[in-house]
Amino acid sequence: MATKDGIRQFVVGPIQTNCYALVSNGSCLVVDPGASGAQIAAQLDDLQIVGIVATHGHHDHVCGVAALKRACGAPFCISRADAWRCEQALELSSHGFMGLQDDLENAPEPDRLLVEGDELVVGDMTLRVIEAPGHTEGGIVLLGDGFAFVGDTLFAGSCGRTDLLGGDHATLMRTLDRLKREIPPQTVLLCGHGPATTMEHELATNPWLADGDRHSDGMH
Numbered sequence: 001m002a003t004k005d006g007i008r009q010f011v012v013g014p015i016q017t018n019c020y021a022l023v024s025n026g027s028c029l030v031v032d033p034g035a036s037g038a039q040i041a042a043q044l045d046d047l048q049i050v051g052i053v054a055t056h057g058h059h060d061h062v063c064g065v066a067a068l069k070r071a072c073g074a075p076f077c078i079s080r081a082d083a084w085r086c087e088q089a090l091e092l093s094s095h096g097f098m099g100l101q102d103d104l105e106n107a108p109e110p111d112r113l114l115v116e117g118d119e120l121v122v123g124d125m126t127l128r129v130i131e132a133p134g135h136t137e138g139g140i141v142l143l144g145d146g147f148a149f150v151g152d153t154l155f156a157g158s159c160g161r162t163d164l165l166g167g168d169h170a171t172l173m174r175t176l177d178r179l180k181r182e183i184p185p186q187t188v189l190l191c192g193h194g195p196a197t198t199m200e201h202e203l204a205t206n207p208w209l210a211d212g213d214r215h216s217d218g219m220h
Contacts, residue, residue, distance in 0.1 A: 012036040017060045018192055024123025031149050032192060034060040035104055037067030050122060053077040055151025056139040057085030059093040062107040075111035082138025083110050114140060134172025135160030147188040154189060156197040159208040180209055
C-alpha cells in the first residue's frame with residue numbers, strides 16, 4: 001500500500017507485522033521485514049533498496065531479512081544491544097507460530113550496529129536513531145520529518161509487552177516518558193502492529209503516556 005508521504009506498508013508473517021518501505025528519489029529503506037523477504041523485494045523491484053533496518057530483534061521483525069538481503073544485497077542494520085538476537089531469532093520466539101509459515105529464517109549478521117544519534121539517509125530523507133529500550137534491550141525508534149517508525153515500543157492505545165526475555169517494564173516507562181518529550185505532537189507514529197496513529201492522539205488517549213502509576217503490561 002503506497003501512502004502520499006513516500007511510505008509503503010506490507011503486513012507480513014504469522015502475527016501481522018507492519019513492514020515499511022521508506023521511498024525517496026528512487027531509493028528505499030525497508031523497516032522490519034519480519035517475513036516474506038523475497039516477496040517484499042519483488043514488490044520493490046522498481047527501487048534501489050539501500051538498507052534494511054530492524055527496530056528490534058524479535059523474530060516477527062527480522063525473520064524476513066535474510067531472504068530480502070539475498071534478493072537485493074542491501075546492508076542490514078540493527079541496534080548494537082539487540083544484535084545478539086539475530087542468529088537466534090527463531091529459537092528465542094515464544095509465540096509458537098513458526099509452523100505456520102515456511103519462509104522464516106534467523107537474521108544474518110548485521111552490517112551496521114546502530115546507537116543513539118546515528119542517522120540513516122534515504123534519498124532526500126534522514127532518520128535519526130533514538131534508543132528506546134524496554135520491549136527489548138535494544139529497541140530503537142527511527143524519527144523522520146513528521147513521522148516515526150516506533151516498532152513495538154508504542155501502539156495506538158497501548159505499548160509493547162515486557163514479559164519476554166530482555167523486556168523491562170520500568171525501562172519501557174522511562175522510554176515512553178522520553179518519547180513524550182522528544183517526538184513532536186503532530187508526528188505520525190508507524191507502529192510495528194496495528195494502525196498508525198499520532199503522538200498528539202496518543203498523548204490525549206493512551207494510558208501508557210499518562211502521568212501516574214502504570215503497572216500492567218502492554219501487548220505484542
